[in-house]
Amino acid sequence: MSGGLHLSSSVEVWVGAALTLMVFSYLWRDNPFYKLAEHVFVGVSAAYVMVLGFWTTLWPNAIAKLWPGAARLTTPEAVEPTHDWALLLPVILGLLMLGRLHPRTVWLSRWPTAFAIGTSAGYNLVRYLRSDFLAQIHSGMTPSLIATTGGRLALGESLSHAILLGGTICGIVYFTYTRQHRGAWARVAGTGVLFMMVTFGTTFGYTVMARISLLVSRLHFLLGTWLGLI
């Protein structure tokens, strides 16, 4: 402890502290201070993302490669003097999105939307088949009974593998839809839910701890960086 109040002289820190307290005021109830922080946050972040998107995506990936001459006006050293005309396609799709601005041209924006959904569905089909189907099955194909080098049963490891296999099978049974959950099937599905709830419980506890560390970091900012108390 430094033992006294040493207020920060940085305007940036004062603005940060004020906005932090305004956001914290939501814990009491919705109020004008929270509303102000909310509007500042939304406005600034939306504008920031737009500017970031322009300079990190549109400028280097489209403008600099389609019109290097124009791009060299701002970043002469970073622009290659070649034209990549294939990029006209995404630019056209992007421009079609602007069709939404007028009621009579709204239909134009459906093409890029359909393109985005279609390509992501096709791309993800292979990705998920690999990671969520093949990889999961492959890593689950482990022996359920494991012997030690002395030929005795490795009880702990065997139990761990058996629980992994049993939990996976029960989970799969829970996620079947076209068979009613009745009788033995329901009991197996119920065991699957039990496995999931144990997993969720541990995840919950772990994440709560992570959130508390975020709170501690914010309090450290207020009490240390801003007020200089710690």
Added chain:
Amino acid sequence: MAGWFEQANWNLALFTLILGGVLLASIRAALRGRVPRVRVLPGVAAMAEAVGRAVEMGRPVFFVPGTRDLDNVQTVAGLAVLGELAALTARLECRLEVLTDRSLVMAAAREAGRAAYLAAGRPETWRDDSVSYVSDDQFGFVARVDGLIARERPATCFWLGAFSAESLLLAEAGSQIGAIQIAGTAERSQLPFFIAACDYTLIGEELFAASACLTGDPALLGTLRGQDLGKAVAGGALLLGSLLATAAALTHWPFIVKLQSALQRLFSAGGP
């Protein structure tokens, strides 16, 4: 032509064909009248009741299709459910507010909403303003949605899609005002928060099954049958693989070892 095919991934092609074929056959069977009976998902069954409650209370329904872009399948699944819910809100004359954090998602949500209102015979009541873009920034989005929840006090909140750290912040705000909340996500790390703070939660794949259950569309229900058959393949392969691995480890018989090795190669994710 050789450059077009990655031969090491032949098992990916094989399973794509098998699972795709099973799905198509299931859809075809359903369209010919063999529609599978799907078990009731409590979260899906409660959706109509939750919208009805909003009508009775004269308050809006809030819907957030996750916080990812259109390239995420969960966002697409959320939007598919939105289409069904929008038709319901159109019929019941309930105010629907959809909040998005991606411009493309906003555009797709407006399309889904407009099409649903048109199909429900009430296109004149649809407002594009019902779907709004807030901010791409994760916590900027949360600040706005939480503020709106406190001010508008929706009777029902739907959180259906891919969520990250904002899940608890959103669901807790809804819980504070006593809204009925129905959530659904396949993000394993966020499910615990929805389960703790919401009335109903669609766990993982239930989110993808929700639109089929809501519509009762035979083609969609057929896909559920196809998916169940795919899961049977997965479960059977797991059991067989584990059994063979156990037998191979205990007996070391060459035939079993070879068989187990072949099965592992078949399911190898990096190509056999």
